[in-house]
Amino acid sequence: MKAATGGDNPYLPHEIIIDILKRLRVKSLLRFRAVCKDWRNILKSPFFIEEHYHRSAKKNPLLTCHVSNRNPIYSPLCLFRLEKETVEVERIHLMEFDFLRRVSSMIGSSNGLLCVELGDVKFDPPSSLFLLNPATREVMKVPRSTKDVRRCCHFGFGYSSVVGDYKIVMIHKERINSRSIICVDRVEVYSLRTGSWKEVEFGVIQGACFLYNPVAVNGAIFWLGIILEGEHCRRMIISFDLAMEAFTLIRIPSSAFVPRLVQYVLDVYENKLAMIHQYVNELKEALEYTFIDIWVLEEGSGAYGKSCSWSKKYGIRADPFSLRPICLWRNEIACFNPNDPDLLFSLTANNELKRFHQSLCQGYMPECFFYAESLASMCNTYFE
Amino acid sequence: MSSSVEAITVLSSDGDEFKITVSAAKLSKPLNWMLEDVCFSDDCDEVPTIEVNSKTLVKVIEYCEKHAPRANSGASDSDAEELKKWDIEFMKMDVKDILFHILMAANYLHMEGLYDLACQTAADLMKGMTVSQIRKIFHIKNDFSSEEQEQLRRQHPGCSFD
Numbered sequence A: 001m002k003a004a005t006g007g008d009n010p011y012l013p014h015e016i017i018i019d020i021l022k023r024l025r026v027k028s029l030l031r032f033r034a035v036c037k038d039w040r041n042i043l044k045s046p047f048f049i050e051e052h053y054h055r056s057a058k059k060n061p062l063l064t065c066h067v068s069n070r071n072p073i074y075s076p077l078c079l080f081r082l083e084k085e086t087v088e089v090e091r092i093h094l095m096e097f098d099f100l101r102r103v104s105s106m107i108g109s110s111n112g113l114l115c116v117e118l119g120d121v122k123f124d125p126p127s128s129l130f131l132l133n134p135a136t137r138e139v140m141k142v143p144r145s146t147k148d149v150r151r152c153c154h155f156g157f158g159y160s161s162v163v164g165d166y167k168i169v170m171i172h173k174e175r176i177n178s179r180s181i182i183c184v185d186r187v188e189v190y191s192l193r194t195g196s197w198k199e200v201e202f203g204v205i206q207g208a209c210f211l212y213n214p215v216a217v218n219g220a221i222f223w224l225g226i227i228l229e230g231e232h233c234r235r236m237i238i239s240f241d242l243a244m245e246a247f248t249l250i251r252i253p254s255s256a257f258v259p260r261l262v263q264y265v266l267d268v269y270e271n272k273l274a275m276i277h278q279y280v281n282e283l284k285e286a287l288e289y290t291f292i293d294i295w296v297l298e299e300g301s302g303a304y305g306k307s308c309s310w311s312k313k314y315g316i317r318a319d320p321f322s323l324r325p326i327c328l329w330r331n332e333i334a335c336f337n338p339n340d341p342d343l344l345f346s347l348t349a350n351n352e353l354k355r356f357h358q359s360l361c362q363g364y365m366p367e368c369f370f371y372a373e374s375l376a377s378m379c380n381t382y383f384e
Numbered sequence B: 001m002s003s004s005v006e007a008i009t010v011l012s013s014d015g016d017e018f019k020i021t022v023s024a025a026k027l028s029k030p031l032n033w034m035l036e037d038v039c040f041s042d043d044c045d046e047v048p049t050i051e052v053n054s055k056t057l058v059k060v061i062e063y064c065e066k067h068a069p070r071a072n073s074g075a076s077d078s079d080a081e082e083l084k085k086w087d088i089e090f091m092k093m094d095v096k097d098i099l100f101h102i103l104m105a106a107n108y109l110h111m112e113g114l115y116d117l118a119c120q121t122a123a124d125l126m127k128g129m130t131v132s133q134i135r136k137i138f139h140i141k142n143d144f145s146s147e148e149q150e151q152l153r154r155q156h157p158g159c160s161f162d
Helices: A014-021 A026-032 A037-044 A046-059 A098-102 B029-040 B054-073 B077-090 B095-108 B112-126 B131-138 B146-155
Strands: A062-066 A074-082 A087-093 A103-110 A113-118 A128-133 A138-142 A153-160 A165-175 A182-191 A196-200 A209-217 A220-229 A232-241 A246-251 A260-269 A272-284 A287-298 A309-318 A324-329 A332-336 A343-347 A353-357 A368-371 B007-011 B017-021
Touching (some): A014 B095, A014 B112, A026 B131, A037 A046, A062 A103, A074 A098, A098 A103, A103 A209, A103 A368, A113 A153, A153 A209, A153 A220, A209 A260, A220 A260, A232 A272, A260 A287, A260 A324, A272 A309, A272 A324, B007 B029, B017 B054, B054 B077, B054 B095, B054 B112, B095 B112
Antiparallel strands (some): A062 A368, A103 A113, A113 A128, A153 A165, A209 A220, A220 A232, A272 A287, A287 A309
């Protein structure tokens, strides 16, 4: 039978086969590993995995977040897809991952891998860290550091293409006896390639207070923090270069201090660190409005020892007044409105407000990261 | 280039003659070079050959003619919508039939739009296929030894070689 043998189909060259394969979802690609050795090797090559991820990030960008869990067959991890009218929410199925039910927080998302924490960090027994790829369903328990006491910890997770490695940063804090200040006591870094923890220098961040979740981009992790400078507390960006394993403090643009601050949110804009700055200002006749500015960290991008500067991408008036930015999504500002909890909003640079129906999160998305499906594996950390 | 030339004649790899308008030929760099050669050449009797079979070339030219007005002048959003629908209809072909030939032709003729469309069509068709169906259309032999298959199955439960 002609059709059954592929007929007079031409043999396709390698590059065309790759161009087709990179348009397929991970689910199909996992199946096609069994086609032949050549395909199996394509599908596990760092080059292909990277090409596939970039396409998936562009064509099918998702947000992942942690929500309270009621359904016993799902983990508290959700994937959000923005459609034209609604937000489609997919909850990560548990199946063999029963332990995921106990996910207490998300630490980060990078190249399709998620770093999550199980249990409660503040109490004994100490919680555990896991890396997982929800698309391939690969999962790995991160070994415990020998000095792991976890009284009070901040975490970060990111990828550095310079060293071809994923790293988890764990910042331990300890109350200093003589004073009632909680200080950074020890910083440990886990490398997925070496499979071990090690201590790193943390001098510049000793008195730092960490706010909100970190953001990882361009081989660095960024936190919004408060640093004691002389008598004054100052908001700063704390960056950790994953290749150099060193901290740097970055000043927030001085014009982002004026008027009354509502909040800062860190995220990524065109592959650079971005700061969403929301503030209140009086426009006319004593009427107050909230405004949102997007600042982007240019050159050096927070890498250790390099200079950097901020540029303002755009500023818009947030209307209604109560809109609160959550993150950047497809270069728009995703917001929630406590007065309208069934909707997600997105504000464009032209100040157009789009509304999306969703029912899951009641407007509030506490730990929210960019995510796109990928074949990235914990066994092979190289991701060009 | 003489403005009087509106279409050129090309030969397919099976030796059939095809006419393609100048504006449509502009969608492909190699076709465009051929066009310039034909227009500048004194010896107008020579008909250039394109290494694409007749059955495929018909489809490629059909695509070019349809996309040429938009590519050359830009078009409104409604036109873009209409063109998208047309592309979907145009791509309703069997992978066993000529889709792979279209892919090869689009690659050879440097036609980005058609190549992208054909790759996506192939990917969409492959989504639902079994491993053995994939092997058939790509002329691939299962080169895993039975031990290797066993090992892959152990590593990835549910992994099927058929």
